[in-house]
Amino acid sequence: MSTSPQAALRAALASEHGAVYLFAALRSRTAPGALADALRTAYDFHRATRDLLAGRLAELGDPAPPGAAPAYTLPGGLDTAAGVTAAALVAEQTAAIGYGDLVARTTGSDRSRAIAWLADTAVRELSFGGRPTTLPGIDPK
Amino acid sequence: MTPPRASRRTALGALVLLPLMTACSGRVDDAVDRLRAPETTPPAPPNPDAAAVAAVARAIEDVRAAISPYAGSQPVVADLVALHEAHLRALAATPSPGTAAPLDKDQVPGQVRARETALARRITTRAVAAHDPELARLLASMAAAIGQRTAELAG
Numbered sequence: 001m002s003t004s005p006q007a008a009l010r011a012a013l014a015s016e017h018g019a020v021y022l023f024a025a026l027r028s029r030t031a032p033g034a035l036a037d038a039l040r041t042a043y044d045f046h047r048a049t050r051d052l053l054a055g056r057l058a059e060l061g062d063p064a065p066p067g068a069a070p071a072y073t074l075p076g077g078l079d080t081a082a083g084v085t086a087a088a089l090v091a092e093q094t095a096a097i098g099y100g101d102l103v104a105r106t107t108g109s110d111r112s113r114a115i116a117w118l119a120d121t122a123v124r125e126l127s128f129g130g131r132p133t134t135l136p137g138i139d140p141k
Numbered sequence: 142m143t144p145p146r147a148s149r150r151t152a153l154g155a156l157v158l159l160p161l162m163t164a165c166s167g168r169v170d171d172a173v174d175r176l177r178a179p180e181t182t183p184p185a186p187p188n189p190d191a192a193a194v195a196a197v198a199r200a201i202e203d204v205r206a207a208i209s210p211y212a213g214s215q216p217v218v219a220d221l222v223a224l225h226e227a228h229l230r231a232l233a234a235t236p237s238p239g240t241a242a243p244l245d246k247d248q249v250p251g252q253v254r255a256r257e258t259a260l261a262r263r264i265t266t267r268a269v270a271a272h273d274p275e276l277a278r279l280l281a282s283m284a285a286a287i288g289q290r291t292a293e294l295a296g
Contacts, residue, residue, distance in 0.1 A: 099281075100281065103268065103281045104277055105274065115268055115269065115281040119281075119284060122286070122288060122289050123292045126289060132224075132293065133289070134228070134231075135286060136285045137278070137281065137285055138278065138282045
C-alpha cells in the first residue's frame, strides 16, 4: 500500500465532507417518513465520522486537514423519492469502499474504527434498498 | 635417449590440458552449485497471518455446521450458509465439515443471530490484528457481510 495512514485518514476526511453535504441535501428534499429517518441516521453518522477523523488528524499534528468544499456536485434525479434513495445507496456503497481502504491502510485503533464504520455502513445500505452482498466494502471492479 | 615423439606430445598436451581441465571443472562445479542453489536457499518466512486465517476458517465452518440444518427455516439462514461457503472460498480454506454445536429448535432465529454476531466479532478481532492489509480488508468485509444478514434476521 503506497499511501501512509495519515494520507488515508485525510482522504477519508475529504470523502466525509462530501457525504455530509450530500445527505444534508437529500434530507432537504425528502418529506417526513421512513426515508427521511434513514437519511437523518446517515447524515448523523457521516457528520460524527467527519468530526472523529478531523480530531484524529489534529492529534497526529496535521497542520492543514482537508476542509469542506463550498459546494459539491449533486447527482441527478433527486426530484423523486426513488432518485433520492438511489443516490443515498450509491453514497453509502462508495463510503463502504472508502472504509475498506482505510482498514487496509491503517493499524490499531484507526483500523478498529474503520472496521466499525464499514460494518455500520453495510447495514445502512439496506435501509436504502441495498441487498446484502458477499463482500461489502470491497470494490468488485 | 630422446622420448618418442608421440610420448612427448602427450606429455606436453597433459601439461596444457591439466590446468585447463582443472579450471573447467571448477566452472562446472560452480554451475552445478548454481543449479543446486534453490536447495540451499533459506525457506521463506512463515506467513504471520496463517494461524489467524486457519482460526477464522474453523470458526466459520463451525457456525456453518451448526446452522446448516436450519437453512430451510428462513431464507436469511440459507443465505448465511451460502455466505459462509463463499467466505471459506475467499480464504482458500481447505474444506472441513466443522464441529456443529446444535441449536435449540425452539429458539433458532435468536441462536443463529447470537452465533453469527459472535462470529463477526471474532473475525473483526482478527481483522484488527492482521499483518497483511488486504487480509484485514477481506476480514472486515466478511464481518460486515455477516452484519447485514443478522440485521435482516433481527428485522
